[in-house]
Amino acid sequence: MARRLCICATILFVAFGALASDRDCTRDRAPRVIVQSGEGSSVVHAPRVLRFAQDDVEAGFSPPSKADRLKPVATFSSQAPSIEIIVVRIGADGKPMYACVDSAAAAKRFLEAPLEKINVREAREK
Amino acid sequence: MMRRAVVVIALLFAANAFAGTGRILIVNADRGGEGLNDPTPAAPVGGNPGTTLGAQRLNVFLAAAERWQSSLDLKVDILISARFAPITRDCNATSGILGFAGAVEWRHDFPGAPRSDVWYPIALANQFALTDLSPSNPDISMQFNSAIGTSTCLSSLSWYYGLDRKHGTSSDLFVVALHEIAHGLGISGTTSDTGDFFQGLPSVFDTHTLDVLAGLRWDQMSPEQRRVSMTNSGSLVWGGSNVRDAMARHLEPMVVLGVNSRDYEVGAASFGPAANRRFVAGRMVLAADAANDEGPSTTDACTAFTNASDVAGRIVLADRGTCTFVTKARNAQAAGALALVVANNVETCQPLAMGGTADDITIPAIGVKKSDGDEMKAQLAAAEVNASLRADPARLAGTNAPGGYLRLFAPCTFDPGSSTHHWDDTATPNLLMEPFVNGDLLHGLDLTLYQMLDIGWSLPPRSGRRIGKR
DSSP states (O other): OHHHHHHHHHHHHHHHHHHHHOGGGSSOOSOSSOEEESTTOSSOOSOHHHHHHHHHHHTTTOOOOHHHHOOOSBTTEEEOOOOEEEEEEEOTTSOEEEEEESSHHHHHHHHHSOGGGSOOGGGOOO | OHHHHHHHHHHHHHHHHHTTOOOEEEEEOOOTTSGGGOOOBOOOBTTBOOSBHHHHHHHHHHHHHHHHHHHSOOSSOEEEEEEEEOOOTTOOSSEEEEEEEEESEEEOSOTTOSSTTOBEEHHHHHHHHTSOSOTTSOSEEEEEETTTTBTTBOTTOOEEOOSSSOOTTSEEHHHHHHHHHHHHHTSOOOOOTTSOOGGGOOBTTGGGEEETTTTEEGGGSOHHHHHHHTTOTTTEEEOOHHHHHHHHHHOOEEEEEEETTEEEEOBOBSSSSOGGGSOEEEEEEEOOBOOBTTBSSTTSOOSOBTTHHHHTTSEEEEEOOSSOHHHHHHHHHHTTOSEEEEEOSSOOSSOOOBOOOOSSOOSOEEEEOHHHHHHHHHHHHHSOOEEEEEEEEEEETTBSSTTOOBBBOOOSSOOTTSSSSSBOTTOSSOOTTSSSOOTTOOSSOHHHHHHHHHHTOOOOTTOTTOOOOO
């Protein structure tokens, strides 16, 4: 009985899957990327994590420790334990040197380091 | 038996029904008239039809989102809260922040979680749970700096809003957005600089982070072992099988310098011909030039060679120091050298990569570690040395060994925060998720897509494995 059920289900599974994955049969025909205004949006309001991140970067690179600032909102969830920051320095030759770091402290170090200490190939001219 | 079969079938149906139905939604979090709503008129550029600054910025975000959306099987919508606002703190003429992003929330032990006690970014957790576990929040947040290019913030720099890679010296917003969204989708982690896991649990990224020297993944290590592993340059790798299987289609063979019977790893130069484009072989000689104000050492190649007749037709070894790498290469080329090898003058864990710009250099130039250069000099002092500069087909650029793994960025000089969530910068060609967002990047997802598969994302229905190279 179980075997018969499995065979029938497999046939239905394949047919249903083909239908579901057909672009013409998905649940909407609208562009798959849409834009919603943050102002007055009924879906998502100004995200507090964005404000948290903004505060991190704007408020002098002295955020509290991760453990302090990351209060779990539920037993199994945690608010933004990581942030990736893209920083840039202009080299002696006028070319930009980019780096992606994962803390405000690392961003500060990159921005304040002597150019020759920056571990970007283009920074080393001699 | 019967009940189990029904449960399995129900789960399969549920997953199948959701296949490919999700979207990536950009949530415009800017205020009216600012950032993504900036009404300043702008001429369409590089395939971006927007006629205002705000529209062009939004179009780039949409294009980046579309790239990820079309490359992954999304079962639940992903909401990206996006802003394009000034980040003026610590921004001056020569330095500043381009932007930042991250997963808004992380979850573990949610319904459908493939592994217990592992953190997943909320966007990925939602895919496994087949529902939005946090419907009142976005999944990813990102902000970019709209102050760039103004008189007080990186005035010489600007964003490029085109979609055709013709960004010149401007920052290609499309590439930066692709990179940052990838972090939000899970190319990120929760491990602190001290090696501690957040609340004692690894992220899914950590479960694929492998230290081949220790023979352990990060989730198998103690915090102290992880702290040490963060600087285990060359030995910290990505253990996921999808990336490993796809590497040969994306990476070029590694360039090695063979000296007598030993092969040395080399660093590339940003000028001159690529060292992997030609095979160069010949005797190696040490540079000799005058010790003067332009270069106090007789082996620094800062002035015209005094042993030009020996150098002609050979591979010349010179020391780093005083003058630019381009100057050394010019002098070597003028002496008729086949190639230039520059030995670092300080010990580092990685071969010397050399910067500089020149259109007139026609010989390959490569750098080696100080200890390797010292070995070569010792051999040169004892006997004739034969060398070859070649691409090793058995080893891919950026991997730890023949048939090995792709390295993660783990500089041996500890720089907290900059490591491990990116590919090592020895990968060739440059990859989207290297820590230094390179100007030569194409607009593809390269090996990052396979990294996504390793952490649990899947390809869209019918796409199979036919993914174009870069």
